[in-house]
Amino acid sequence: MKYFFDYAQMLFLSLVTLIIFSSCEDVVDVALDTGQSTIVIDAEILWQSGTDGSKQTILISKMTDYYNQQVPKVTGAEVFVENQYGQRFEFKDIGQGVYQCTNFNPELDVEYTLTVAVGDQLYTATEVMEPVSEILQVVQTVEQGFSGEDEIEVQFKFQDPADQSNYYLSDFETxxxxxxEYELTDDDLYNGNVIKIGFSDEDLKIGDTVKITHRGISEQFYNYMNLILETTSGNPFATPPGNIRGNILNENEPGAYALGYFRLSQSDVATHIIE
Structure with missing residues (x-):
């Protein structure tokens, strides 16, 4: 009788264990509310030093629900940028939410206005093309990382202009x-001096290539990107915990904004191969 009880008890415990493990493997879909599909406009006009800057691209999509693996692309929109002198640059729809201009004319310190018409909704934003200080030198050093192990660091230097406030966004691609990896910099403590910006990673090794893109940006975009990087732990492609307001206004609804930011930057680019 005791043997049967022990066997029955063991069988019961085995069934409970099986149910628990089976429950852990079940996928639970939480019913989430589907809100209004917000327009997302990724409009970076980037003029690399040494080029004519005539080819520019704007991306337009929509936010989607949590479980949707495909980002809806917006096609059929009317997109153009106009400078303060009345010159208009058309961005043609080439499919998959990509709008391209091949005759853009970038001018430093000139104001530009973006206009996007999607259906019966009109979006606008205005910014100034910001200059950048050229990259003077790229150096490679070895520094001690947080783990105590040596890490390779790639550092670039540039001369900040004196007697004016400047803001920079740099990225390291490898x-x-x-x-x-993005780095925001202002010259509040370094006005008129040589500024150094560095990138290090414990996985960097000989032969790896690091591409540096250094941009001049406006103070408003600096503040916007600072919020983005703070709330996403440095990953601007992650989903922020809340919608951070950009500068693209919905003209049909006072106080409403599209997601994204219209910005214009001169950039300098350097490539370094780890030695």
């Missing part, structure tokens, strides 16, 4: 990262 094969060991899923997305570029």
């Amino acid at each position: 094969n060991i990262l899923f997305y570029p």
Whole structure:
């Protein structure tokens, strides 16, 4: 009788264990509310030093629900940028939410206005093309990382202009990262001096390539990106915990904004191969 009880008890415990483990493997879909599909406008006009800057691209999509693996692309929109002198640059729809201009004319310190018409909704934003200080030198050093192990650091230097406030956004792109590492810099403490910006990673090794893109940006975009990087732990491609307001206004609804930011930057680019 005791043997039967022990066997029955063991069978019961085995069934309970099986149910528990089976429950752990079940996928639970939580019913989430589907809100209004917000327009997302990724409009970076980037003029690399040494080029004419005539080819520019704007991406337009929509936010989607949590479980949707495909980002809805917006096609059929009317997109153009106009400078303060009345010159208009058309961005043609080439499919998959990509709008391209091949005759853009970038001018430093000139104001530009973006206009996007999607259906009966009109979006606008205005910014100034910001200059950048050229990269003077790229150096490689070895520094001690947080783990106590030596790490390779790539550092670039540039001369900040004196007697004016400047803001910079730089990114380091390399094969060991899923997305570029971004660095925001202002000259509040370094006005008129040589500024150094560095990137290090314990996985960097000889032969790896690091591409540096250094941009001049406006104070408003600096503040916007600072919020983005703070709330996403440095990953601008992650989903922020809340919608951070950009500068793209919905003209049909006072106080409403599209997601994204219209910005214009001169940039300088350097490539370094780890030695």
